[in-house]
C-alpha cells in the first residue's frame with residue numbers, strides 16, 4: 250500500500266519538473282537570430298531569472314517531501330503539499346512575468362528613448378541587424394559611403410547609389426529616404442516581434458491552463474494524501490495508545506519480573522547462607538572429629554605407654570614381691586621384737602599416767618593457790634595503796650614552751666628526792682637597798698620536773714588504775730591554773746601519738762591489757778565509758794549528739810552506784826573505741842567553745858570508766874570505777890579581774906574547787922557532815938571520794954615567773970589536800 254503510494258508520489262514530483270522545463274523554454278523569448286545576444290543580455294538583467302528557479306523550488310520540494318515521507322508524520326506531510334501548491338502558483342506568476350516583461354520592456358525602451366539617442370541606437374541596432382541581412386542579400390562589394398555633415402547639400406552630380414551607412418553613423422537630416430527605410434525596417438522588426446510574442450503568449454496561456462489543470466490534479470492528489478495522512482494519524486494514535494498500553498503492561502511485567510527476581514535472589518542468598526552455615530557446621534564437626542581423633546590417638550599412645558609401664562611394673566613387682574617376701578620374713582621377726590618392746594612401754598605408760606594424774610592434782614592445787622595469790626595480791630596491792638595514802642598528790646611542772654623559752658625557771662627548785670618542790674621569792678625593799686629571798690618548800694607524793702615524759706607519769710599512777718580494775722573507786726584530778734598543763738596530762742596534746750598521749754587513753758589501754766591477761770585467771774571484764782563537762786554548775790554530755798540545754802541529773806543509788814540521767818554511755822570493748830570516744834568529746838567541746846570562748850579552761854571535764862569483772866572460776870564479781878577529772882583553771886578572782894559572764898564562770902569554778910577542798914577537808918577531819926552537795930562536781934564524785942575510794946590529785950604548775958602567785962596558791966591548795974587522810978578504801982566485792 251505504502252509502496253504504491255510512494256510510486257505515485259514520485260511520478261507526481263516529476264511532473265512539475267517537466268512542466269517547469271516547458272515553461273522555462275516558453276519563458277525564454279524566441280529572438281530573431283540577430284536579436285539573440287540582445288535578448289540574452291536583457292534576460293540576464295531581468296529579475297525573473299534569479300528569484301524563481303523552478304529547479305531549486307523543485308529540489309526544495311523534493312527534499313521536504315522526502316523528509317516528510319521518511320518521517321511519516323502528518324505534520325510534516327502538510328507543509329510539503331502546501332509547498333507544492335505554492336510552488337505551482339509561483340511558477341504561474343513567473344511564466345506570465347517572464348513571457349511579457351522582456352518584450353514590453355524592449356518596446357517601451359525604444360519608444361521612450363530620446364530621439365537622437367533612439368535614432369542613433371536604432372540605427373546602430375538596425376545596422377547591426379541589417380548588415381548581416383543585407384550581407385546575405387546584397388553583399389557590400391566596393392560600396393563606400395562618404396560621411397557628410399547633415400547641413401551639407403547632397404552631391405547631385407553623382408549617380409544615386411545606395412550607399413552603405415557607416416557603422417554607428419547617423420543619417421543626415423536630408424537623408425529622409427534612408428531614415429524612412431530605417432523606420433520601415435524597425436516597424437517590420439517590431440511587428441515580427443509582436444507576432445512572435447503573441448504566439449508565445451498564446452502558447453504559454455495554453456501551457457498555463459494545462460499547468461493549472463495539473464496543479465488542480467495535484468491539489469486533489471494532495472487532499473487525497475491529507476485524508477490518508479489523517480487516517481494514518483488516527484491509526485498512529487491508536488497504535489501509540491496500544492503501544493502505551495503495551496508499554497505499561499511491559500512495565501508491570503518488568504516490575505513483576507524484578508520482584509520475582511528479587512525474591513528469587515533473596516531465596517538464593519538465604520539458601521547460600523544456609524549452605525554456608527551447614528558448611529561451617531560440617532567444618533566444625535570435622536575439626537571436632539579431628540581433635541577427637543588426635544586425642545584418641547594421644548590416649549592410645551598414653552595407653553600404650555601405660556601398658557609398657559605396667560609390663561615393666563609387673564616385672565619389677567615380681568622382683569619386688571620376691572624382695573617383699575624376704576622383707577616380710579624380716580618384718581615378722583621385727584614385729585615379734587616390737588611386741589615385746591610394746592609390752593614394756595605399756596607398763597611404762599601406766600606408770601606415766603599415774604604420774605600425770607598426780608601432776609594434774611598438783612596443777613589444780615597450784616591454780617587454786619594462784620587464785621588465792623591473786624586475791625592476796627589484790628589485798629596486798631590495796632594495802633600498799635592504802636599505806637601510800639588514799640589521797641595522794643603529785644606535782645607536775647610543765648616545760649617552757651615557744652616564746653616562753655627566753656624566761657627562766659630559776660624561781661622553782663627541785664630537790665633530789667623527787668617529792669619536794671621549792672619556790673624562791675626574791676623581794677627588794679622599797680628603797681632598793683635590801684634584797685630578801687624567801688623560800689616556799691612543798692612536799693608531795695611525787696614531783697615531776699618539766700622534762701618528765703607522759704609514760705613516766707603514767708608509770709606512777711598505773712597502780713591506781715590497777716586498783717580500779719581490782720574493784721576500787723578511783724579518782725584522779727588535775728588541778729592548776731589555766732595553761733599549766735592539766736589537759737595535756739589527762740588527755741595529751743590535740744593530736745596525740747603513742748609517746749605523748751595522756752593519762753586517760755593510757756589508763757584504758759592498761760585496763761585492756763590487764764583484763765585480757767586476767768582472762769586466764771577466770772576474769773571477764775566489761776568497760777563502759779562516760780565523758781561529761783560541768784560548766785557553770787550544769788552538766789553537758791560530751792559523747793552526746795551535742796544538744797544544747799539538755800538537762801542531766803545526778804542520782805546516787807542505794808547500791809552505792811552513781812548515775813547521770815540521759816548521759817551517753819559507750820561500751821569500750823576494743824581499744825579503738827577509746828580514741829573514738831576522745832574524738833567525739835573533742836568535737837562536742839569544739840561546738841561548746843563557739844558558744845563560750847575558752848570554754849575548756851572554764852569547765853571541769855569528768856571521764857568515768859566503769860569496770861565490771863566476773864570470775865567464772867571463783868564466782869567473784871568486782872565493780873571498780875575510774876574517774877579522770879580535768880578541773881577548770883584555778884585562777885583567783887582577784888587576779889583574773891573578771892566581770893560579767895566571766896565573773897560568773899570564775900565564781901562557779903571557785904565555788905566548786907573550794908567545795909572540793911571542803912569535802913576533802915571534812916573527810917580528813919571525819920566530820921559528820923560532808924558538804925558534797927555544795928557543788929555539782931563534789932556531788933557527782935560523792936561515791937568516788939571518801940572512805941572506800943582512792944584519790945590522786947595532780948597539781949599542775951606553770952614554770953613562768955609571772956605565774957608565781959598562782960603557782961604558790963595551787964601548791965598551798967594541793968598541800969592541804971595532801972595532808973588529808975581519808976578513811977580506808979573498801980573494795981566492792983560481792
Ligand SMILES: Nc1ncnc2c1ncn2[C@@H]1O[C@H](COP(=O)(O)OP(=O)(O)OP(=O)(O)O)[C@@H](O)[C@H]1O
Pocket residue numbers: 646647648650699729730731732733734735736737738742849850851881882949
Ligand atoms: N608536760 C608538757 N610537755 C609539753 N607541753 C606541755 C606540757 N604540759 C602542757 N603543755 C602544753 O602547754 C599548753 C597548755 O597546756 P594545757 O592546755 O594542758 O593547760 P591547761 O591547764 O589544761 O589549760 P586550760 O585550763 O586552759 O585547759 C598546751 O599547749 C600543752 O600542750
